Amino acid sequence: MPNKLTIALLQLSVGREVALNVRRAADSVRKLKVDNPRLQLAILPESFNAPYGQEYFPKVAEEVPKGPTCQSLSQLASELSIYIIGGSIVEREGDKLYNTCTVWGPDGALIGRHRKIHLFTMSIEPANFGGVEFDEAAFLSAGSEPTVVQIGQQKIGIGICHDKRFEELARIYRNMGCTMLVYPSAFCICQGPMHWELLQRARATDNQLFVVTCSPARDNMSGYVAYGHSMVVNPWAQVQREAGEGCEFIVEEIDFDVVDQVRRQIPIYKQRRTDVYAKARFDL
Numbered sequence: 285m286p287n288k289l290t291i292a293l294l295q296l297s298v299g300r301e302v303a304l305n306v307r308r309a310a311d312s313v314r315k316l317k318v319d320n321p322r323l324q325l326a327i328l329p330e331s332f333n334a335p336y337g338q339e340y341f342p343k344v345a346e347e348v349p350k351g352p353t354c355q356s357l358s359q360l361a362s363e364l365s366i367y368i369i370g371g372s373i374v375e376r377e378g379d380k381l382y383n384t385c386t387v388w389g390p391d392g393a394l395i396g397r398h399r400k401i402h403l404f405t406m407s408i409e410p411a412n413f414g415g416v417e418f419d420e421a422a423f424l425s426a427g428s429e430p431t432v433v434q435i436g437q438q439k440i441g442i443g444i445c446h447d448k449r450f451e452e453l454a455r456i457y458r459n460m461g462c463t464m465l466v467y468p469s470a471f472c473i474c475q476g477p478m479h480w481e482l483l484q485r486a487r488a489t490d491n492q493l494f495v496v497t498c499s500p501a502r503d504n505m506s507g508y509v510a511y512g513h514s515m516v517v518n519p520w521a522q523v524q525r526e527a528g529e530g531c532e533f534i535v536e537e538i539d540f541d542v543v544d545q546v547r548r549q550i551p552i553y554k555q556r557r558t559d560v561y562a563k564a565r566f567d568l
């Protein structure tokens with residue numbers, strides 16, 4: 285049985301109108317499916333339905349799965365009979381807000397909901413690479429569950445943006461049997477050039493799996509300028525595909541046999557000395 289999955293990354297431009305952003309995303313996925321009938325999984329960026337910024341969070345928040353963005357994604361997945369990793373939206377539950385990725389099956393059912401576990405709170409001074417100041421934790425609550433979805437024969441681990449900096453989460457996903465990690469993300473132009481590719485290749489090297497990120501397109505006029513460069517990194521830790529900065533779509537066939545090849549030829553997972561690590565309790 286072929287061990288492959290055809291995926292699309294949609295590096296979308298995001299404007300201020302939620303309904304328009306969602307409609308554009310849906311129309312783009314439809315067109316990609318017509319042009320690529322083998323498409324099985326569409327992946328959207330972090331904050332794909334509204335600009336990323338604290339001033340937007342309470343205004344655009346919606347319930348999962350009842351809200352309008354969720355309903356459109358569910359309908360789209362069943363119409364095209366594909367899986368959708370729905371980037372992220374701001375989820376409202378009671379008086380709490382979360383940065384949440386919803387995952388939809390080909391029958392339109394919600395098969396996963398990942399609430400960003402590691403909130404993006406950072407203050408880089410302007411003298412360093414232009415600087416960035418953000419405090420997601422002041423506005424959003426953090427999730428506390430890893431999220432694994434079954435897509436075809438594969439187990440896929442979900443993270444959102446800043447989650448990608450944390451090797452511990454990626455290792456949990458490897459331990460749970462994942463062969464691919466997907467991080468809808470929106471690094472900005474300060475840390476993007478420094479760490480975007482580096483982190484993605486690091487997670488792929490350590491855990492010997494595919495690592496996929498999907499960013500919004502860069503918009504130099506917006507308050508938070510996303511880096512772009514949506515990317516597929518393979519288990520050899522090579523960049524297999526990379527978008528530029530603007531609105532751009534990538535369709536790529538993922539061959540999961542490569543996961544087994546790398547794990548067989550570089551058997552680090554078997555060589556781990558968990559006895560030594562347990563004694564040192566290194567991760568506490």
Ligand SMILES: O=C(O)CCC(=O)C(=O)O
Binds near residue numbers: 403404447471
């Ligand atoms: O970790 C970073 O440098 C950026 C994180 C980020 O932009 C986010 O989590 O939205």
